[in-house]
Amino acid sequence: MGDEDWDTEIQDRVASFVPDFQQLDNFSGRANDPSFSCSQSRNSADAGVGRNRSQRMRGGFGIGRSFGIRGGYRGYNEEVIGGSGRSSWKSHDKTESGDNQGPKVTYVPPPPPDNEEAVFAHYQTGINFDKYDTILVEVSGLDPPPAILTFEEANLCQTLNKNIAKAGYLKLTPVQKYSIPIILAGRDLMACAQTGSGKTAAFLLPILAHMMKDGVTASHFREQQEPECIIVAPTRELINQIFLEARKFSYGTCIRPVVIYGGTQTGHSIRQIMQGCNILCATPGRLMDIIGKEKIGLHKVRYLVLDEADRMLDMGFGPEMKKLISCPGMPSKDRRQTLMFSATFPEEIQRLAGEFLKPEYLFVAVGQVGGACSDVQQTILQVSQYSKREKLVEILQSIRDERTMVFVETKKKADFIATFLCQEKIPTTSIHGDREQREREEALRDFRFGKCPVLVATSVAARGLDIEKVQHVINFDLPSTIDEYVHRIGRTGRCGNIGKAISFFDSVSDSHIAQPLVKVLSDAQQEVPSWLEEIAFSAQGTGFSNPRGNIFASVDTRKIYQGKDSMNTGGLTMSSTTGTADESWD
Numbered sequence: 001m002g003d004e005d006w007d008t009e010i011q012d013r014v015a016s017f018v019p020d021f022q023q024l025d026n027f028s029g030r031a032n033d034p035s036f037s038c039s040q041s042r043n044s045a046d047a048g049v050g051r052n053r054s055q056r057m058r059g060g061f062g063i064g065r066s067f068g069i070r071g072g073y074r075g076y077n078e079e080v081i082g083g084s085g086r087s088s089w090k091s092h093d094k095t096e097s098g099d100n101q102g103p104k105v106t107y108v109p110p111p112p113p114d115n116e117e118a119v120f121a122h123y124q125t126g127i128n129f130d131k132y133d134t135i136l137v138e139v140s141g142l143d144p145p146p147a148i149l150t151f152e153e154a155n156l157c158q159t160l161n162k163n164i165a166k167a168g169y170l171k172l173t174p175v176q177k178y179s180i181p182i183i184l185a186g187r188d189l190m191a192c193a194q195t196g197s198g199k200t201a202a203f204l205l206p207i208l209a210h211m212m213k214d215g216v217t218a219s220h221f222r223e224q225q226e227p228e229c230i231i232v233a234p235t236r237e238l239i240n241q242i243f244l245e246a247r248k249f250s251y252g253t254c255i256r257p258v259v260i261y262g263g264t265q266t267g268h269s270i271r272q273i274m275q276g277c278n279i280l281c282a283t284p285g286r287l288m289d290i291i292g293k294e295k296i297g298l299h300k301v302r303y304l305v306l307d308e309a310d311r312m313l314d315m316g317f318g319p320e321m322k323k324l325i326s327c328p329g330m331p332s333k334d335r336r337q338t339l340m341f342s343a344t345f346p347e348e349i350q351r352l353a354g355e356f357l358k359p360e361y362l363f364v365a366v367g368q369v370g371g372a373c374s375d376v377q378q379t380i381l382q383v384s385q386y387s388k389r390e391k392l393v394e395i396l397q398s399i400r401d402e403r404t405m406v407f408v409e410t411k412k413k414a415d416f417i418a419t420f421l422c423q424e425k426i427p428t429t430s431i432h433g434d435r436e437q438r439e440r441e442e443a444l445r446d447f448r449f450g451k452c453p454v455l456v457a458t459s460v461a462a463r464g465l466d467i468e469k470v471q472h473v474i475n476f477d478l479p480s481t482i483d484e485y486v487h488r489i490g491r492t493g494r495c496g497n498i499g500k501a502i503s504f505f506d507s508v509s510d511s512h513i514a515q516p517l518v519k520v521l522s523d524a525q526q527e528v529p530s531w532l533e534e535i536a537f538s539a540q541g542t543g544f545s546n547p548r549g550n551i552f553a554s555v556d557t558r559k560i561y562q563g564k565d566s567m568n569t570g571g572l573t574m575s576s577t578t579g580t581a582d583e584s585w586d
């Protein structure tokens, strides 16, 4: 994972997927060997694979390319922070791409299909969807509105209700039951709920309902647009997915969502915006670039949403988000509604979030904060680096063409493993930050539609992606943090469906994660192998004694820091509605 440095992507936009087959033999059993190379990954940052993992555990906003909170090193490969966005909000950059380095980006993504059937295409909820109702929910903060139990109680307008029905939504998920009334009541919110449990609709529906009630007018062609809502997410594919959800729920209304993200032609982003923009879905780099080019005015922003908020606030994107909220024209936190969603919310990130949220924001925790989705059957296998490829092939051959995501640590390795699997006659594609955006989207399409049932991915695909029928996740390499593990395995077992996650544990390189892994497994009532318990036990006293790396909160951190000056303690009371969360992670 250490190779996913943010600015390497700028330099290496034209990488093509033409793996060097001769190199494959060199790869055997030397996954972390920096000497191992591949022709399409001409990226010196890949040498970072050998970095000491402990470097990744430090926190706080910093400068440059140092490592961040919970392994949140600067930027992964998720989004290029445009040159203009780094130093000032205003762009003086005249290049099309907005990036000062690297070749001009000319990719214009194809427009999404706009026939009604395609807009509302969805997959079925699974057999465990109703079990969501038994998950404990905790709400903290002053005077929260009561949860709703049905869509009718939300009192949304007719068009929204029709769209909800066409999307196949019959019942609210827990995060929706609690978040929708909170957002409708105009409150700021930090919400944490397990992967695949409907957080996107939990913020989109009430925002759209408000906008409809307020009589937001259709925006027409203008050089500068003033959106009412800005949604940011860390990866291009995820923000595109959120845009498609926004387009679905706003279907037949005058509200116009627009998506802009890196790796595509900036001129295309500008043209999309100029045609009218009520809801702007953006990755941070492109957003700051467009603001710098004064194509977006911020005066009317009433809703600011940070999806995967812990990621958006850590070292990678935190500085950009801070810049965003201090851009000229951006309403102060008192005059906008700020909403944060994720499946994981480390304590330090919650503290940083206080800068963005009104002091009396509400905190919703569905189940255990940062807990793995209980619909994913987790298996940990002890496999050494030298046996991983063989084991992978054995597993993939036994599960045949069931859709599988294989996570690896580096971009180079993603290409090598993908090529290797193709040679083994297993149709495979790959997604990572060294691939051009066109290739990334093609890879996702090939995977989504079953042309390639195996997708080898780096952390770029770990969060948020909602792909039908992903039955398996394989961690060929375990990630450096437990939160990343939780997000990765959450690509399966979504919306009440069952999924399986298999992780290769190499006791030489993965012992740092043994303790939090044991905790996550046991919290999700999964079998914990005795060898893993032993490794976790022997790791005690080595600096990892807190199972979540000492920076994880099970609940609203305002409770822990109540009365301490450094914390945002505004309006904290407990108003647990259906039970209490497990606080043992503190």
Ligand SMILES: Nc1ncnc2c1ncn2[C@@H]1O[C@H](COP(=O)(O)OP(=O)(O)OP(=O)(O)O)[C@@H](O)[C@H]1O
Binding pocket: 122, 123, 125, 168, 169, 170, 171, 172, 173, 176, 193, 194, 195, 196, 197, 198, 199, 200, 201, 342, 343, 463, 464, 465, 466, 490, 494, 495
């Ligand atoms: N009430 C509902 N009824 C039926 N399907 C739903 C409902 N809410 C959400 N879904 C579907 O469940 C899937 C997962 O939702 P979503 O992507 O919003 O999850 P998430 O909680 O944001 O996950 P992640 O943490 O991985 O980002 C989507 O396909 C979505 O359309």
